[in-house]
Each structure stands twice: as C-alpha cells, then as structure tokens.
Amino acid sequence: MLPDNARSGDLVLVHKEDDEYFYMYGEIVERTESKVKIMINGRIAIYAPDEIHLAARAGRNLHEEIKEQLESKEPSLLTMEDINDLINLAIDMEEWEWAKDLVNRKQVMSTK
Incomplete structure (x- = not known):
C-alpha cells in the first residue's frame, strides 16, 4: 500500500x-x-x-x-523508419494492440 x-x-x-x-x-x-x-x-x-x-x-x-x-534499459535500437515499418506490418496483420503499442513507442521516441 x-x-x-x-x-x-x-x-x-x-x-x-x-x-x-x-x-x-x-x-x-x-x-x-x-x-x-x-x-x-x-x-x-x-x-x-x-x-x-x-x-x-x-x-x-x-x-x-x-x-x-x-x-x-531504455535505449531503442530501432529507428523511426523501423518503427513505421513495424506499424505498417502490424496493421497489415490486423494486430491492432501491437500497432497501438508501436505508435505509443514512436511518440515516446519522438519526444526524446
């Protein structure tokens, strides 16, 4: 508590x-x-x-x-382009939760 x-x-x-x-x-x-x-x-x-x-x-x-x-533990080995490619792949596969997580990760990366 x-x-x-x-x-x-x-x-x-x-x-x-x-x-x-x-x-x-x-x-x-x-x-x-x-x-x-x-x-x-x-x-x-x-x-x-x-x-x-x-x-x-x-x-x-x-x-x-x-x-x-x-x-x-946070360093990202993925570039923005990599994240965009993964987002597109997740959408193509209709893996909406994964796509959402990737979009959130992209937003975090863009603020750094």
Whole structure:
C-alpha cells in the first residue's frame, strides 16, 4: 500500500498481479485519495493506492540509482523508419494492440 505522504516524483512498484505493468517501476505524476497516476515507459497508468508500493522517494540516492537503471534499459535500437515499418506490418496483420503499442513507442521516441 502506498503511504499517504507519497508525492509526485516518487518511484513506485506496481503490485497488481493481473496488470501488464506488474512488478515494474513507475513515477508518480499525480495523486488523489482514491487514485494515483504514474508514468511507466512513457505511458500514464492509473492505480488505486493499494495496488502500488513506494520504492524510492524523490531526491534520495536510491531514487537516483533506480532512475539510472531504468534509463539504461531504455535505449531503442530501432529507428523511426523501423518503427513505421513495424506499424505498417502490424496493421497489415490486423494486430491492432501491437500497432497501438508501436505508435505509443514512436511518440515516446519522438519526444526524446
């Protein structure tokens, strides 16, 4: 469960077992009493406070260490042209979920 004093910028770990982000780190973007918006891999996900756990507070050494590890895992070996080709392939194969994920990845890449 997320403590009441968790705030934007803190890192959390998703503990909702049937979720696609189960056991992944995210950063709190916004928090209300009943829900928490977190950024995971460039996407916003919304959880109840009892579905996530505090991993590291913003400004602490552990926070910086985890952020560095997460950023080191992010390098994309695909170019924008590669992503566009994969999007077209996914559409041709009618793999709509894959196409959606690729479009999201392209948006994340274009903001870097």
